[in-house]
Amino acid sequence: MFKLLIVDDEAFVVDSLGDTLPWEQIGVTAVFKAYSGFEALDILKTNSIDIMITDIRMPGMNGLELLEQVRRSWKRIKCILLSGHAEFTYAQQAIQHNTYEYLLKPISDEDVMTKVKEAVDLLHKEREENQSYQQVVRAFEENLPKLRGELLNELLQGRKYASQRLMEKLDSLKMSIKTDEQFAFMLVRLEGPMLDFDFYSLSLMEYAIVNMAEELSGEFFQLWSSKDVHGYMVFLATVSPDKQAELDGTPDKGMAILEEQLDLMGSQLQLNVNRYLKGTVSVLLNKWGSFPGDVQKLYQDSLLSLRRRIGNQSELLVYVADEIEQLGVQSLQKLYEPPHIIHLLESGNWEVTHEKLVSILNELSIKWADSQEHLIEVFFSVYASFSSFAHKNGRELADMIGPGLSEVSGLPACRSIATLEQWIFNSFRQLQQGMENETRNDREGAVRKIQHFVQKHLVEDVSLQAIADHMYMHPVHVSRVYKLETGENLSDYVLRLKMELAASLLANGALKNYEIGLKLGYQNPNYFIKVFKKYYFVTPQEFRLRLEEGE
Structure with missing residues (x-):
């Protein structure tokens, strides 16, 4: 989408062109108006202008003088000069300043629209052919594995996306996985001397393991890899389209074949790491689930199995075929899934932070209303986030929410969900009010400095x-x-x-x-x-x- 600037000392010309023509139809989403060359320069300094239409004869600064300054600072702008004089000298000067078009008044609205549309088309073409644009595309392609890994890590940590939004992100990352598609996890834990590698050596080792896993997946699987927050390598495996079509006719037999191939891939990966990289890894293979609904649950099940079935042992291969037993006590999902409270506070997004706190308390109320430990867990997690936010702003928490709310001895806020909720939102309001007051004071100070400079x-x-x-x-x-x-x-x-x-x-x-x-x-x-x-x-x-x- 492109922005247009119209410059003329005759106000009716500017207003007529700016307000009456259907600019949106040709890809112009914003039209700026200036009644002198000086006004035009102010607009150019504060807005990203793509096309400029300017009259030549204007008092103070004529169109050619304006064009000369534009060419010095904003070379990519397409400039269209309007003039009621057909002197060849004007045309010569316009050409010297690399003017896109030179038009003589009077000119019809249709002709103006045509010329601007041509400039828009040229800008589109230049953007596509622009070397920097191509560099961005190449950089994006080179970083696709990293970007894909970051998205998978978000899903592993419980980040929620609307279905359409998730599909759009997957499509932009050139991922073919679909909603409700079956998948299985393979977790790989590096062990032994590899844990002492420096960052560069470890990155090379992980890169080699990813390549090995992709080679071993063969015709059966497509792999989506990531490194999780624990340092484990996570592979999300889906069945390749050709193999899925082949196995659709015999679902029970097909699942047995897939489990056998997944197990074979895990064991062969262990052997290859040992043989070619002189390292050791433990591999955990999980049961199958549906994307994306089962991603976080199966990942957490995998971590639980890894802790229970592998522990401190090394070079083990575990296939989790049975259902993970239902745990009597579970963690609060909303408290730890991204975006986290501290990150929302640091971004200044108070409304979303409030929604996050509400969702945490709702889960606590529904699932763990009678659990004193869960009440304390939420209190200290929120208290730590509030304290960290205060300290990063150079303040003590007590200075921002008051000594009464910041006092933790006796844990009065943890007596019940009602008292916890009251403490959280009272503290939250004090934090928000304090930061808004500071922001307002900073703005007032900035305005005073601006006015003093202008007056001086x-x-x-x-x-x-x-x-x-x-x-x-x-x-x-x-x-x-x-x-x-x-x-x-x-x-x-x-x-x-x-x-x-x-x-x-x-x-x-x-x-x-x-x-x-x-x-x-x-x-x-x-x-x-x-x-x-x-x-x-x-x-x-x-x-x-x-x-x-x-x-």
């Missing part, structure tokens, strides 16, 4: 870029912070101060109108007169005469 340098350089450089902030952020805090555009504030200063200087009969304009940074006297009249509805000379009459 009003007759010098008070461009948006100069203000941004002084504040060590991006120009877009400067504009947004000022607008958010004051409700006024920064450019309007600067203009108001300049016009107020102009009005006071006009009372000095020794200063000529053009001298006042120059003092305020307006190099073109006519442009100063135009701006002054637009603000006060009278020219500087008329304003001066009124002052004299008032005297």
